[in-house]
Amino acid sequence: MNSRNQIVLSVSLVALALVVVAVALRTGAPPDAAEVMEGHDHAAMTAGSGELQPVVLDAEAARRIGVTYALVERRILTRYVETVGNVVYDETRLATVNPTIEGWVEKLHVDFTGAAVREGQPLMEIYSPALVAAQEELILAARLARDAAGERATASAGELLSSARRRLAYWDVSEEEIRSIEERGEPSRTLTLRAPASGVVVEKNVTEGDRVGPGMTLYRIADLSRVWIEAEVFEKDLAGVERGQGALVRFESYPGETFQGSVTYVYPTVSTQSRTASIRLELANPAGRVKPGMYARVTLDVPPTDPVLVVPRGAVIETGRRTLVFVADAAGALMPREVSIGRASGEVIEVLSGLEEGERVVASAAFLVDAESNLGTMTGGLEAPGASPAMPGMDHSKH
Numbered sequence: 001m002n003s004r005n006q007i008v009l010s011v012s013l014v015a016l017a018l019v020v021v022a023v024a025l026r027t028g029a030p031p032d033a034a035e036v037m038e039g040h041d042h043a044a045m046t047a048g049s050g051e052l053q054p055v056v057l058d059a060e061a062a063r064r065i066g067v068t069y070a071l072v073e074r075r076i077l078t079r080y081v082e083t084v085g086n087v088v089y090d091e092t093r094l095a096t097v098n099p100t101i102e103g104w105v106e107k108l109h110v111d112f113t114g115a116a117v118r119e120g121q122p123l124m125e126i127y128s129p130a131l132v133a134a135q136e137e138l139i140l141a142a143r144l145a146r147d148a149a150g151e152r153a154t155a156s157a158g159e160l161l162s163s164a165r166r167r168l169a170y171w172d173v174s175e176e177e178i179r180s181i182e183e184r185g186e187p188s189r190t191l192t193l194r195a196p197a198s199g200v201v202v203e204k205n206v207t208e209g210d211r212v213g214p215g216m217t218l219y220r221i222a223d224l225s226r227v228w229i230e231a232e233v234f235e236k237d238l239a240g241v242e243r244g245q246g247a248l249v250r251f252e253s254y255p256g257e258t259f260q261g262s263v264t265y266v267y268p269t270v271s272t273q274s275r276t277a278s279i280r281l282e283l284a285n286p287a288g289r290v291k292p293g294m295y296a297r298v299t300l301d302v303p304p305t306d307p308v309l310v311v312p313r314g315a316v317i318e319t320g321r322r323t324l325v326f327v328a329d330a331a332g333a334l335m336p337r338e339v340s341i342g343r344a345s346g347e348v349i350e351v352l353s354g355l356e357e358g359e360r361v362v363a364s365a366a367f368l369v370d371a372e373s374n375l376g377t378m379t380g381g382l383e384a385p386g387a388s389p390a391m392p393g394m395d396h397s398k399h
Contacts, residue, residue, distance in 0.1 A: 054333045055326070069328060070315065070363035072355045074307040077345040081240055081300040085231030085281070087292050093223035095197040101171045102213040103128030105206055106190050110219070113204045117195040123219060125190040126212065131171060135187035138164035142182045199223035202292075222292075227285050229261060229296050232276040240302035241266055247281055250297045251290065259283055259290070263300070309355060310348040312363045316341060325355065326362040334362060 057067065107125040110117060117123070141161040148157040168178050173191060181188065203220035212218065229249060233241055245263040265280040281298065283290060316339070317324045323341055326334040339354030355361070 054329075054335045056331075056333045066364060067362055068364045069360050070312050072309055072311055072351065072357055072359045072361060074357050075310050075348065076304050076307050077310065077343060077348070077350060078304065079240065079302040079343055079345045081233060081237045081302055083231045083233050083298050083300070085229045085296045085298055087283075087290055087294040087296060088228050088230055089202070089222045089224075089292050090226050090228050090282070093197070093199070093226060095195075095199065095221045095223075096217055097123060097193060097196065097219035097221065098215060098217050099126060099172075099193065099212050100214050101126070101128045101131055101191065103131065103191070103211075105208050105210045105212060108206070108208050110195075110201060110204075111208075113201055115201045117198065117201060117221060119195055119198045121195045123193050123195055124206070125192055127190045131168075131173075131191050132187050132189065134164065134167050134171070135181050138168060138178065138181055139185055139187065140164075143185075193218070195219075195221060197221055197223055224288050224290075224292075225284070225286055227283050227290055227292065228264075229281040229283060229298065231279050231281065231296070231298050232274070233279055233300075235270055235275045235277065238266075238270075238277055241279060241300060245303075246301045248299045248301075249281070249283060250299075251294055253294065254289070261298075308342070309351045309357060310345075311351055311355070311361055313344065313347055313349050314364045315361045316349055325351075327355070328360040328362070 057065075103126040105124055106127045109122045109124060138161070141157065141164045145154070145157040145161045148154040165178055168181075169175070171191065172193070174194075177188075177192075199221040200223075201219055202222045203217070205216070206212065206218045241263060243263055243266065247261045247263060249259040249261045250257070251259070261281040261283040263279055264282045267278040267280075270277045311325060315325050322338050324336050325339050327337045329335055337354055340352040342350035342352045344350070
């Protein structure tokens with residue numbers, strides 16, 4: 001025997017010894033090699049083939065290692081996509097308050113962030129010399145329109161009055177206030193800025209006495225009766241996400257409660273770093289219990305597909321190089337079969353190829369059967385390469 005064959009034989013013997021020791025530790029007694037293989041038939045093993053070998057287990061051996069069986073069946077998969085996200089403001093329900101004239105803040109009616117306001121509610125009073133002058137022009141134009149005599153004079157006075165009204169309207173003075181100024185005949189010292197929408201003040205950038213001007217953001221008001229949830233979905237799950245899809249949302253603040261939402265937007269890009277795409281969900285929030293910044297757990301309902309072949313998850317063994325299932329044949333042997341798998345749902349997983357409906361597979365303890373199959377391959381290679389075949393009359397059914 002050359003040195004290479006000796007090395008191969010030595011390695012095989014060491015591997016077999018490790019298996020024997022493992023079995024001894026499990027059973028509490030040091031069995032010999034024949035006892036380790038009791039109840040197993042490896043007559044079909046091909047020595048040195050390097051392939052997984054079929055395994056035959058008697059009823060006692062199958063019971064001892066916990067082997068159960070299941071049929072390959074066709075079923076509609078109920079699948080869910082789970083992700084997490086954060087609550088944010090509904091951007092379509094954000095209102096910004098900014099003046100259209102230059103002036104000074106004389107009085108704040110809403111003076112803190114977080115205040116709840118109603119549409120039309122006074123927010124602040126602004127003193128503006130330009131506004132006072134425009135009101136005086138309105139009062140004068142109204143007086144001229146009332147006192148005008150003749151068709152031409154009446155038309156000119158009417159044009160002047162309309163121009164004065166438009167100027168005040170451009171400065172966000174309401175029609176009601178303009179009529180009040182005309183009836184009063186006296187200008188108002190300040191302009192009242194009112195809330196453009198109902199909601200909560202989420203930003204306040206002004207104090208009494210500040211000088212303000214056009215374009216400055218004084219308040220930002222958010223209507224929280226509806227909120228958005230921004231979440232991330234893995235690229236592999238994108239095919240099951242679409243607009244209008246229902247979702248269950250849970251918050252740590254309300255354990256045991258679920259909230260109903262829906263997908264309103266799927267962003268058109270995928271992050272190259274995280275391999276995820278952003279989605280937006282809409283959630284009704286009439287009581288204001290859900291607050292921006294909250295952490296949310298989201299479960300998306302994926303529409304059902306046509307029935308597919310499935311097996312229990314425990315039946316599938318993934319080695320990294322291939323995916324295996326052990327199939328019981330008519331003679332009782334467990335045959336390793338390479339398969340392709342698809343989506344998982346609950347306790348079952350889709351089989352794309354390699355199995356037929358109605359076949360019987362190992363549903364539990366498949367990894368132990370796989371170990372036994374690998375052991376068969378290893379022990380089949382104990383004979384040194386080039387050794388003579390088994391002698392006639394020798395029974396190998398117990399090896």
